[in-house]
Amino acid sequence: MNPELMSATSVQSSREAFIDSFNLHCKNDTPLSHIVYGQEHPSHESVFDSLLQELRFATPTTPRPQLIVTPLDETHIQSAIHCAKKHGLEIRIRSGGHDFEGASYISEEPFVILDLFKLNSITVDIENATAWVQSGATLGELYYAISKKSRTLAFPAGYWSTVGVGGHLSGGGYGALLRKYGLAGDNIIDAKFIDINGKILDKKSMGEDLFWALKGAGAGNFGVIVAFKIKLVAVPENVTVFKVRRTLEQNATKLVHKWQYVAPSVHEDLTMALRIKNVNSSQAGKQTISVGFESLFLGGADRLLSLMQEKFPELGLVREDCSEMSWIQSVVELADIYPAGTPPEVLLNKTAAPKQYTKQKADYVEKPISVEGIEGLWKVFFEIDPESGAMHWTPCGGRMADTPESETPYPHRAGNIFMIYEAVYWNEKDGAVSQRHIDWVRKLYKYMTPFVPKNPRSSYFNYRDYDLGINSKGKTSYEEASVWGVKYFKDNFKRLAEVKAMVDPDDFFRSEQTIPPLFGEGSTSLGK
Structure with missing residues (x-):
């Protein structure tokens, strides 16, 4: 046969x-x-x-x-x-x-x-400022559920409302509140987890090491996360959002250069991110760079304007650029996929995000990039179709700088001034078109090499990237997996491999980038 x-x-x-x-x-x-x-x-x-x-x-x-x-x-x-x-x-x-x-x-x-999409229940406890949320709920559903109970409680997680809670939280999860309250994973206080033997475990019964691993290394490496108990955080009744754009003709290059010194060190109530893309210029047949300064401030517009005038007057922010609103409305505005003023009910739509052909990568930056380096970056952008290339720069500092690298599996803390999301988008269902776009984002990533840390060049597990390396079929050794693993987790990777050996020794829960089990001599002690 x-x-x-x-x-x-x-x-x-x-x-x-x-x-x-x-x-x-x-x-x-x-x-x-x-x-x-x-x-x-x-x-x-x-x-x-x-x-x-x-x-x-x-x-x-x-x-x-x-x-x-x-x-x-x-x-x-x-x-x-x-x-x-x-x-x-x-x-x-x-x-x-x-x-x-x-x-x-x-x-x-x-x-x-x-x-897990049918497991999406959410229970909010206002008195204790906590919530239980099942893995199949989306961030949008979680945010909306919190907002229906309180105007002054929030949760520090991602921008896109259609992302699932299970993967996002267990992989770290960052968003507009990270400088004040850290990552989503930093605010997990309990969990319901099912292991390889079908046992249902909580924080107490699973032990300190597995619970630590679930707060940044991806729960799917170890078993199935059913739900998380999370700590909610305080926000004012009204926050302030501004979204202003500057092009090369409006001094964008020098503004981006100055941003690197301001955004990571300004008061932690302000997270001022950049959205960079190439667009058609007003001059026919030419491109320019559009830089969006998109910000959440935990306070009123007057205080924000005073802070910006002191720290970043070059941006020229004025009162008309600022909108005071509830935290839940700021979630909608900063998602950047909904028209301005869209009601918060849109957050309940699991399929609201556009589906696209994309390829993404990630980087972390420790020292400001020179003006010449930024100008070289624009040249790379001009090699791809308008509106196809994108970079998001998210500032660190604040709570992120005060958290030890070993606190959770996510190690990219002190020392980084911002993280970068690099992406390319296209719509044509064509192999040659796809390859051209993928080649471009790889060129962009290569261009960034002199400006980012080495040994390792770090990446973010929730932005999984097979270009970093993948496991071989069948059993993969710790040494083989370290090629990509230390880029996501740095020195935490070894402890994660030991946790894997403890909870899934036969590596049943595996994928192309699954943490392998590490046994025997040379492993660090668990139960720290």
Whole structure:
């Protein structure tokens, strides 16, 4: 018999065995067809595509899962883990679909997607300023739920409302409140987690090391995060937002240069980020650079204007540029995907973010880039189509500078003045077009080499990038994985590999960039 046919027959047999086993193992009144979507299920493709954000992976050749399991409670997760192990299927865990390399929903091996989008309950405790949020909720749903209970509580997480809570929080998670309150992962105070054996663990029962790992290394490396308990933070009833743009003709180069000295050191109530892109110039056939200074200030416009006049008068900020609003409205405004004045209810739309072909990378900067270096950067931008290239510069400092690198797995703290998100976007469904754009963002990344730290050149785990290296098929050693692992986690990578050995020694939860288990001599002691 043809080996490929034998393989396909074996996979189909595993799929059918999984369904039979799941049905037997799982005690629930809900029809199986509402939980498990095999390849023959009429909704299989629509469920697969529904939360897929990256169009590079929305192609006929993208590997499809044998099954998609959409759990309604913990027992469905336990059953999925048990049945996948028993019948030789990998598991990929998806909570929002914003995965830059598709690791949460693509595998070259026969696999199951554990899609958590139906686990999206949120319980807000105003008296204690805490909340329990399930992994399948989006950031937008979380923000909205908090706002319905209080105008003076918030949560420090990401800008895009459609990102899933499970992946974002467990990978660190940064946003407009990071200089005041740190990362989303810094504000996790408890968790509900299911391990390789199907045990449901909380902070106390899982132990200090695993709980530490879940606050920045991606929960999917170790098991399945069901929910997080988070600490809410205080904000004024009204905050101030400004979004002003400057082009090269409006002195953008010198403003960007000065920003590097101001944004990381200004009062922590202000997070002033940059959005940089190439656009068509007013001169026909020419491009220019547009720099958006997009800011959240935890206070009123008058105080903000006074601060800006003292620290950054060159920007020329005026009262008309400033809008006072509730924190929840600022979330909508700073997402940069909704028209100005869009009501907060848009945050409940899980599919509001545009789907595009993209390729992203990340960097951290420790010393200001010279004017000449910035001018060279603009030349790289002019090599790609207008509106295709983008960089977001997010200032550090404040709380970030005061947090030790080992506090959570996310190590990019003191010493960095800002982080960079580098991206390219395109719309054509064409292989040559895709490659041209991907080549460009790699050139942009290469150009940045002299301006960023080395040994290692750091990156951000939530901006997963396979250009940094991937695991070999089958078992990957700690040394092999360190090629990419230390770029995300620096010295924390070794401790993470030890945690992996403790909770998933056989590396069942794995992907192209999964932390491998580290055993034996040379490992640091756990239980710190």
